[in-house]
Amino acid sequence: MTCDFRNLTNITALVRSIKACGAYCTAGSVVDFERGTLQGEYTQRDLISGFRYFFTVVYPEDPNSIVRLSDVMTCPPLAIAPTPEPTGPGPFSKSTTSRGPFTILMFAFAELGSKLDDMRAIFKVDEDSWYEGNDDNGGKAVIGILSDDKAKGGKKTTKRRKLN
Amino acid sequence: MEDDYWAIFKWHGLLRTAEEEEQDRFEAAPFVSTITSSFGKSVDHLLRACLRGCPQTYGKELDFVRAGPLDLELLYLRTSQRLLVHERWLSLDLAVAQLGFSDNVSEQDIVFHSVRTLFADALGQFPLTSFSNLGDKARTPEWHRRSALNRAEQRLVDYLRMGELVITPVPYIKGLHVKWQLDSQRSQALRVQIQCHSASFCSDKRKTMLTANDGQLHWP
Numbered sequence: 001m002t003c004d005f006r007n008l009t010n011i012t013a014l015v016r017s018i019k020a021c022g023a024y025c026t027a028g029s030v031v032d033f034e035r036g037t038l039q040g041e042y043t044q045r046d047l048i049s050g051f052r053y054f055f056t057v058v059y060p061e062d063p064n065s066i067v068r069l070s071d072v073m074t075c076p077p078l079a080i081a082p083t084p085e086p087t088g089p090g091p092f093s094k095s096t097t098s099r100g101p102f103t104i105l106m107f108a109f110a111e112l113g114s115k116l117d118d119m120r121a122i123f124k125v126d127e128d129s130w131y132e133g134n135d136d137n138g139g140k141a142v143i144g145i146l147s148d149d150k151a152k153g154g155k156k157t158t159k160r161r162k163l164n
Numbered sequence: 165m166e167d168d169y170w171a172i173f174k175w176h177g178l179l180r181t182a183e184e185e186e187q188d189r190f191e192a193a194p195f196v197s198t199i200t201s202s203f204g205k206s207v208d209h210l211l212r213a214c215l216r217g218c219p220q221t222y223g224k225e226l227d228f229v230r231a232g233p234l235d236l237e238l239l240y241l242r243t244s245q246r247l248l249v250h251e252r253w254l255s256l257d258l259a260v261a262q263l264g265f266s267d268n269v270s271e272q273d274i275v276f277h278s279v280r281t282l283f284a285d286a287l288g289q290f291p292l293t294s295f296s297n298l299g300d301k302a303r304t305p306e307w308h309r310r311s312a313l314n315r316a317e318q319r320l321v322d323y324l325r326m327g328e329l330v331i332t333p334v335p336y337i338k339g340l341h342v343k344w345q346l347d348s349q350r351s352q353a354l355r356v357q358i359q360c361h362s363a364s365f366c367s368d369k370r371k372t373m374l375t376a377n378d379g380q381l382h383w384p
Contacts, residue, residue, distance in 0.1 A: 040326075041343040043334060044360040052363035055329055055342040058376035059322055060357040064217030065376045066210060066319050070329035070342055072363045072370075079335035 047075040190236045193229035196251050203271060204254030210279040210323070213374040214316040215247070220294045220309075221286060228254055237262075238282055240289040247286055253278055276320055283316050326356075 040057070047053060054072045059065040173179040180188070199205050208228070215221040225246040239248045252258040256271060259278045287309055295305040295312070327345035334341050342358065359379055361369060373379060 039343065040346055040356060041341065042358045043337070043339050043341045045334075045337045045339040047338055047340060047360075049338055053340055054361055054363055054366075054370065055331060055340075056359045056361065056369075056373055056379060057326060057329060057342075057344065058357050058379060060376050062319065062322075063375065063377040064315075064319060066213040066217070066323040067373045067375060067378065068323060068326050068329055068344075069209070069370060069373075070331045073331045073333060073340055075338060075340060076333040076335040078338045 049075050049077045051075050186234055186236050187239055190229065190231050190234055190239050190248060190250075191241065193231040193234075193248075196228040196230060196254065199228070199254055201254060201256065203256040203259070203275065206275045207253055207259075207278050207282075209374070210275065210320060211249070211282055213323075214279060214283045214319070215286070216374045216378075217319060218287075218312050218316060220290055220312060238285045238289070240286060242291075249282060253282060272324055276324060279320060280313075280317055284313055287313055 042055070044053070044055075052072050052074050055070040057068045057070075170179065199208055208226075212226055215224055215226060223245070224240075225244070227246065227248055228251045229248045231248075231250045234250065237250050237253070240246075241248065252262060256274060259274055260267065260269065263274065263277050263281065265274065265277075290309075292305045292309065295308040325346060330343045332341045332343075333339075340360070357376065357379070363370075369378075
């Protein structure tokens, strides 16, 4: 989207936060230009997953301006943001976000899991969250989630199932 | 029959004009319980908002009635402070026919003309005395009534210039994104207010939040 903020000098935005009758209600606005057409947009963060919400928009200058209602939509469960591919010449700076080994393994497992979609069956084989699957060509794979201790090389599991 | 006899019938309530009979049947017609079409919901929402936004019509009840072949469009009952509107205005096709438009007029425009027509009809049935003794004494009650209609029309235009709200989920922030197009003519001194409501807590507001003032009531 191309934004031309020079044209926004006469546009004011109103941002307020309110809570009403136990519901989570906020107010605010962001307005961008897109190909000569004014486009208004607003994002409400940190809602409760699974709860249903709707938006209302008015022109507050006129207390009797008519409310525009959106459809009702369910807040989605939290998803992991995709890591953008590095572009341009290196070197690339490393993320400063601190993440434990368990978290990193969870991410790795989530990525690998999507690659195993074509397997016929994925089933749990023991309580240490080891998973085994068969693909169409008779190959087998085992994926595991390690606790922090195990990932750091402390204890190693003895429950790993042998592959045929 | 002699006029005296007609007068006796009339005196005892046994005689009605065609207009009176139509109004009686209109008043006795059953209410529309649920509105299903998007066109009908828009007409209902905007007509209620127009009534709410005008001091002379504020607080009046509104119902759509299944009045069948009756030609009457709208009836204001002074005793019960209630407005009855024929259900044909909830149907896009029937509203187009009623307004005398061809099929190539957009639904949004048909909504505008339908609401404008009905609100003008409603104002016309309100006693003119309710438009007297308003702020500007130099103006006639007719002027005040006409300006009330003009203000309602302008609010309808502003509403339509805002465009439909498109809502999409944003999983990465457990959020929801709402977007709308604005007519560039409305860009002067643009100031909008957005509220996000929980549907479970605020489900009633989808019916009762009609004007910006309704939202103000919930502010701390």
